[in-house]
Amino acid sequence: MSENGYDAQELMTINAARELRDGLVCLVGVGPPNAAANLARRTHAPNTVLVYESGAIGAKPRRLPLSIGDDDLAETADELVSVPEMFNYWVGGGRIDVGFLGAAQIDRKGNINTTVIGDYGSPKVRLPGAGGAPEIAARAREVIVLVRHSVRVFVEKIDFITSIGPAGAPIVVITDLGVLRPGADGELELTAVHAGVEADQVREATGWDLHVADDLQHTPPPSDEELETLRALRASAERAPGPA
Amino acid sequence: MSLPDAIAANVNDGDTIALEGFTHLIPFAAGHEIIRQGRKDLTLVRMTPDLIYDQLIGMGCASKLVFSYGGNPGVGSLHRFRDAVEHDWPAPLEIIEHSHAGLANAYVAGAAGLPFAVLRGYIGTDLAELNPEVSQVECPFTGEQLSAVKALDLDVAVIHAQQADVQGNVMLWGLSGVQKEAVLAAKRAVVTVEEVVDELEPRPHSTVLPHWVITAVCTVPGGAHPSYAHGYSTRDNGFYAAWDEIARDRDGFLAWMEENVVNASEGVTA
DSSP: OOTTSOOHHHHHHHHHHHHOOTTOEEEEOSSHHHHHHHHHHHTTOTTOEEEETTTEEEEOOSSOOSSTTOHHHHHHOSEEOOHHHIIIIIITTTOOSEEEEOOSEEOTTOOEEOSEEEOSSSEEEEOOOOTTHHHHHHHSSEEEEEOOOOTTTBOSSOSOOSBOOOTTSOEEEEOSSEEEEEOTTSSEEEEEEOTTOOHHHHHHTSSSOOEEEEEEEEOOOOOHHHHHHHHHHHHHHHTOSSOO | OOHHHHHHHHOOTTOEEEEOOSSSSOOHHHHHHHHHTTOOSEEEEOSSOHHHHHHHHHTTOEEEEEESOOEETTTEEOHHHHHHHHHOOSSOOEEEEOOHHHHHHHHHHHHHTOSEEEESOOTTSHHHHHOTTEEEEEOTTTOOEEEEEEOOOEEEEEEEEEEEETTOOEEEESSOTTHHHHHHTEEEEEEEEEEEESSOOOOTTEEEEOGGGOSEEEEOTTTTTTSOOTTTOOOOHHHHHHHHHHTTSHHHHHHHHIIIIITSOTTOOO
């Protein structure tokens, strides 16, 4: 929790929500992306279309879903489709405007590892793997990556290419320190820092020689409205039914 | 048919088996019965291994896993899956690893009786290099390089559904996952249901599997717990969170399984 009363996760979630322009079709995963997309729908982007890879298209959850298979998503969706249809017609068919991804490691090209740390055959840490990420990275028109900033995550060479960086397509990486976007050479560069963060601090937390944009921006701190709406959303998830 | 009889008759050591249900209708009770009957050397196929495959792997039922996302959704790791891959405990686990799109299409090709399916994706990733069931084909019309995934050939599919009728036709609704494809890609299909009704009523977003593609139907109310059956139960999110601690170390896991699965009776799902 910072002096201003918000934590790193809230800062990242709110900045991710701000990236969503109203009316976009957004493929949402579990965790912070889910909170970000639902926050956008309750603030500046009420017409955001939420698509969950479990098969819910146009879901309008009444509370923050705790899993992508929440029955509230099925009950409020415009359409429910099977998983093969979801990936073939809707994701593969290029009907997703914005997809969210997480990362255990990311490189300067935006390639992402969510598979293993160490050698694939005898991994130090076995991670969950690909899920929907490779197709989202390849087929969504824009990709938002949400990840904590550290030299363990922002590495020169990732251990495994789970998803390739979207060559030429817009990608934005939102961290607890700032925002990275591709520069003219296609490599991620620091385009904005959050309040109280210096560019050198971000460079130190990056495992390659991170370029800082000439016109480095400062993200506005989370507003009271954003924070209150996000916290109310989270509280709604904690009230969700299901034995504890 | 009783669940123990259905599993005994349809699931053999060494089978390639899919227990499907994508975030919904996961057939936990059937998985527990497989554990109780001590099946070995299974090739387990499932898009999201979830807690049920963590349990089957940790109890030594599997020698191979075909999957696309091996996490505890919204919670973190599947510790028994990790222990098997990282430390060969309780036995080495061979893995065939896909993306969701790739494995979904492997089911589709299996259901259609085709040798492989075609999709974009995989290209440029290490998954394409390491998975022997992913290759490339050139489109004969445009010359585009596309990914090919080998069809699944399942011995048995196991699913949970809301209802069957007295004839054995099965209906499920809500998020329908990849269950239809799993059943049609398998030689045998075992279905647990919440209830058997005289006649199935048409419902929006429902999938009906006719009785002649189903091998056995067993009435097991609550058979998806801690997953859920839309209209009958809700997902036990608290149990998914609690599993992280239960499965974290080997002894704690084994003690929990002994008490809640191995020594529990049919249809009782912790």
